[in-house]
Amino acid sequence: MKLSNYIFIVAVVVTVLIFSLVFIAFFSITTGIIGTLIQDFSRSTAKQTFHDMYNLMSKGWTRKELESFLEGLKKSYEDTPTEVHVFRSEKVKELFGDIEEPPLSPEVLLSLRTKKEYFKKQDVTFIYTYPILAERKCLKCHINVKENDILGVIQIRVNTKKLHEATLVDILKYSLILFPVPLIAALFVIQSLKNRISSSLKKLDNNMANIASLEDFSELEYKQIDFGFYELNRIRDKFLELVEKLRKVSVDKNVLEFEVQLLEKFIITSEAISDWKKFISDVLREISKILDFLFFFAVFKEGNNTFSATIFWNYTPSTKIKSELEEDLIELLKEKGFINNSAKISYENVILWKNKKEPVKMDFKTITKSIFVERPLIGGIVGIGVNIAETERRIKLIAIEGFLATLLNIVGSVKAINAYTQELEYYATRDPLTGLYNRRIFWEILHYEVERARRHGYKFALVVIDLDNFKLLNDRYGHEFGDKILVEFSNLLKRAFRKEDVIARYGGDEFVILLPYINLQGLKIALDRFLKQVENLKIKAPDGSDVNLSVSIGAAIYPDHAKLPKELFIVADNMMYQVKHLGKGGYKVPEKEDLSELSKYISETGFLVLDALERDKIIPYFQPILDLKSDEVYMFEVLARIEEKGEIISAGKFIDAAESLGIVHRMDYKVIEKALEICKAAEKEPTLFFNISPRVLLIPDFVKQINKLVEDFGYDKEKIVFEITERETVRNLEILKRFIRNLKEEGFRFALDDFGAGFASFTYVKIFPIDFIKIEGEFIRSMIESKLDEAFVRGAVTLARTAGIKTIAEYVEDEVIYNAVKSLSIDYAQGFYIGKPRRSPQL
Template identity: 30%
Template structure:
């Protein structure tokens, strides 16, 4: 190491690329300049500012001497509240000896009429009396950081698609209105509006046009909002309005005006005009809600009621004891059902399906039951509708399938018919589990009929076609249940390639005395026979109906008159288990 390097190290210096000695102060000054920051020294006593070489570019001020005096620099600062001098020099009364640090942010006017955000960090030092004498600091450009922060604030407040208030901010506005209403300062209301049939617009025009519709509808509705009201996009196709100083008596007029604003003028989109309507649900505050969540839930409920009526409808929430009782009952039944599932107290009742000519049992339908802890058996009507409403029906279907498989394993002399819900059609776990049992156990598939309700056949035809094909390939047979209740097209029956048609029991009730039912059942049977499909009549209640249905050509009968559901199968072997060949045979 040569003597010059040793000298440089001895004084804390270093060498540049040319071998010249660089002092620490020079190194720091070069680093600050390289990153675009501006160092400065401020002589507070004589109001002088000495700037580093990057200041001109940082501030957008071509002649840096224009801000050589602090008063000139301060004249370009945009800062709310106390001045820069006050914030820096009056922060502490005196310098304890190590200087007093400071940090603040503000905007500087450049030579082009713009404003630039800077971060100002430094430390001031006191004179003999400890009062501010001079300061040394660095300024850094923070425009990009402020843009990011502003964008985050906007995203947290406004909806990206419409530019309206987002759900979070709308809930905050609703909370403020509810608190004010509860304190008696004013009545308020909350409206929830939804674009009708947006899915149809998606299908007909595409998602981009649907987004345009949402934006245009939002613009129209926001144009009717009063000053002080809060309007925003609640979710998807839904908008919310917090109406301050609005009584319940005025809600009808307000809703009608909002609906008319959308209904009476078509929405012009990039692909042409689109006729649009909205429906609304509203709730008066504070009378009908004690919390934000309750207000939102009840507005959703009112909106759901409006949508059930027709397009372009509105409903104002009103309390209902009957509805509250129903909800409480649903909650109790749901709790009871979940407990029964966990305790393995879901059972199967077996109801016989008999040959209309011989009276021999051919099939047993598996009907779900719930056993209470005291051993009493609860019929399906008590809990299945609740399970369907609350999304628990899939759990029930899975358990009934397990029980049916166990029965097939225990009794090789029975043929079972298993009902499934529309939700289960798309349940991959249910399908895979049953398929694995059918693969593992020889002869199971040939002794199992899967019943699908007619409403599922109408609405889920594509998914159902795949379901039917996969289980028929395994050897199962497929029946359409409640046939006639939903008027399934026979083209769908042909597409699905089902094996059996079960006539809805409502057409069998009072069959002997009801000519309309007689005509309908006879027509259904004839049409089914044209497709080579055997039929089953449900809810058969007397011998006269048995005779008439037999004369109509119905092959199989089911009802309490022929056998009530039993919690266990008969001990003896069924005499005539129906075969796939027989099911497909044309009627005699």
């Protein structure tokens, strides 16, 4: 419906409604006025009638004169709508007799009874009854009444039918005359509104006609269109607000699409780790396909008042162009307050497209878009910028404005990742204190060296070195001096042995060395020379005295003394302990008798394990784990022991043999079974921690066997925690992930043991659903005197809390360590101070 038609219909309806209401109101008012006038008329007529009657009565009228008066009264109102009737009361009738009168109406009877006047409307007739009361002067004639007695009633009846009809006709006549006036006015208003609105809409149409695409819509600017009315202008303003929102949405949509295209190019891959410039170059080449830019630059703070700028060119620039941009960058950095005249800036230019020609027109004076930060961010980045070709549309410029901050962080991060990765690769294989290889990488190199020596048929030596009396020196002079000894000794090892020899810190005060391509004679020469160098080494103690070192060395040669990595290590390690037993300060290479005894020992240990399994001599021991918040013990680590001839043999003496024989999984199963049997009989089921060997990962149905065992005992699976340790090399993480996932799905929990012993600890926390981490005891024991170890423990606690993982401190061996552990908000503590392993769990 058109607005004009709508207004016209509304005007007609409103006019009819108003005239109807006015007519009804006016007619009602007129009727009311007529009623009031008739009431006044009736009252005055009644009084006049009584007055005329009294004048005649006072002269002593006869009955004939009375009848003549009543007949005259009737005739005087004969041609009018008014009737006048006189009624006598009973007492007057008693005295003077009846007169001709109409039947007594209810109104007359009411006035005769109440002596009051009444006015009533009955349909179109107004009825007024006027009571005649006896006055003192009336008592002369009316001797049978008293003053104020009722003498009679005069009734006036006025029929207003004709008067109402005449009034209604007059009102309708004048209404019909006035009715068209508001309609004519409405039509005039409608035409005026139509002209104004049509004019404004035409302007709006002209503006809208210019929109052909989202791009046009985003650039459209509306002129103020005046509709001439406040309400319509408000509608216009709301419409323009909607248009502005739609305009922003259209821009945001295009910007978002373009930003998504840009972000797709910035997927950080392994290339970023090896060469960040190559990575950024590849990304920018991809971006150049959707954004025509001239160059991209990144500025880094390298040192105090020293900066570097890397410029990525989208074509091959001339020397002149390079110089101009370098000058502009200096001015820009000065403007931002980063550099002064003494600052040093180095430039590196990277050409993205060598065959791309230089643009005809270029403007370097204004970097199209750039962003700088007040302080260097990650990677030392302080700012980036990009010069975009003039042909690019406004939407891409908007996208770049919002995207530069992302680019700033990505470029800085990529460079930082490159630097950090090099450090991580170093510390993943190195001991942080000495810079030597760590134990994990030593075992990998040893396995590799055994395989390589087997293929190429050469010999190599494995040397195990232990510092004599190191614990005494550490306790006497403190951990800081102990660290100094380890560093000085490590430096001596580097000087004493060949570059091709592999030196590693195995743990604590123990070191290992691999010497490729060496025979027994060459080994002895190298060890003799090394012992002399150790004798000459003097280290200044905190009290100023010189400390001399002594070492116990054990060695073995592949393949003369052993052909498997672990066996070779056992031989060398055993020789080292023999030196210690013989008085320390020397070295030993195995003789035939040594190998025979060692073989016998290994065989005996293997037999011990097999016999213990056969005769059910493997028993669980329970070491308590204390809740540091409640000071309660409700968790235990379950440790394997062998009971032989009344002696309890710890796992350290037989676990290697069990793994060599491939029966370690049977031992794990037996320990779990017996522990559950003991704890199920307890009043309250404790939470149990079980160490599992990585070898069980290769045992089919191990998860099903454990699950069935626990279900058979009816033990709560949430109270079973399996410990995996980083010390044990797990080459296939996917197998371990699947193993852990399967047990987690069954409801078991997991703990990461020896957390911090190697670089992979943090990786394990990230990729495995760990419930507990047990912080490496060396850090706990050393953090009292080592700020570095304390910092590591704090970091581990923070990491665990953020990841929702509970922490357990190992090696809590005295009250000092206990208090330190508690102050760091570690959740649980385990160690000899809390309780030694025992045969039964006591909650």
